Amino acid sequence: MGENQQLPVTLLAGFLGAGKTTLLNYILKENHGKRIAVIENEFGEISVDHDLVIGADEDIFEMSNGCICCSIKGDLIATLNRLMGQNDKFDYILIESTGLASPGPIAQAFLLEDELNRSLKLDGVVTLVDCRHIWKHLDEVDVAWEQVAFSSVIVLNKTDLVSAEELKKVEERIKGINPTARIVQTEKAVVPLNHILDIGGFELKPSEETETLGEGEGQIIYKGLVSGQEITSVGITFSGDIDRNQFVMWLQMLLMMEGMDVIRAKGILSLPDSPNRHIFQSVYMMFDSQDDRPWGKDERINRMVFIGRNLDRERLEEGVRSCLI
Secondary structure, three states, X not given: OOOOOOEEEEEEEEOOOOOXXXXXXXXXXXXXXXXXXXXXXXOOOOOOOOOOEEEEEOOEEEEOOOOEEEEOOOOHHHHHHHHHOOOOOOOEEEEEOOOOOOOHHHHHHHHHOHHHHOOEEEEEEEEEEEXXXXXXHHHHOHHHHHHHHOOOEEEEEOHHHOOHHHHHHHHHHHHHXXXXXXXXXXXXXOOOHHHOOOOOOOOOOOOHHHXXXXXXXXXXXXXXXXXXXXXXXXXXXXXXXXXXXXXXXHHHHHHHHHOOOEEEEEXXXXXXXXXXXXXXXXXXXXXXXXXXXXXXOOOOEEEEEEEEEOOOHHHHHHHHHOOEO
């Protein structure tokens, strides 16, 4: 790794039984040609195959396929610092989060903490979904909603246990919560690693999903049964030029007042006197934006999506439109 190069970190989420452990065991044992450091949480059930261990330093195990495995002992940052002492031995870090936790706080820490982002960068949040039991999880456990909402990639696992019609319904419901995530279907958690590594999930770049946000989607709402909080995906599209400074002030005020409810936001803006599209994203209260490629012959349309709890579509649209030139 170069002196100024940041090591990519992927956060692996998913409710209990979704297949995280199966995926991690596959990574540690198969000859996939990638050098990955796997950090399991303290409740992890990974069985380190000692026949495949070629070296060990305390509880950090080096596997014969070039991967490294260790568990979180106390503080995640301390565990990462221990691993960084061996950074010439791997190219990626994959952190397993507990099935009962939202990936949001860890993701925000990577984006905000200088101690972390000097040498590491959050590449994405990958969430495994149990296609057969996701309906029950969403109805009964609020954290299952957040795991989907924060995702850059959503892996629909155990597709062999549901019919084609049921799988289609699961995919539609997942897209209703998070229309910006890429969806991958799989059985037994065997996922091509190029689908979950080097995905740039938190880089400022438009996705195919972002390009079509708001086009007749309206607001899609599903309600969990535990707290009754509505998880919503709101797509907004309209023409005209946006005053960037006014938009930033409005969005920062929104995030300040409702930051823990506005889980994610991203979109494309048309700025006056600029030949380039302007893209933005937010994670909780963190906001960033930058110029993108030229509009060229494309129609200058503002497109954005907000993902969160109890979002008011009319109020969001009114706030964004107030920033028009």
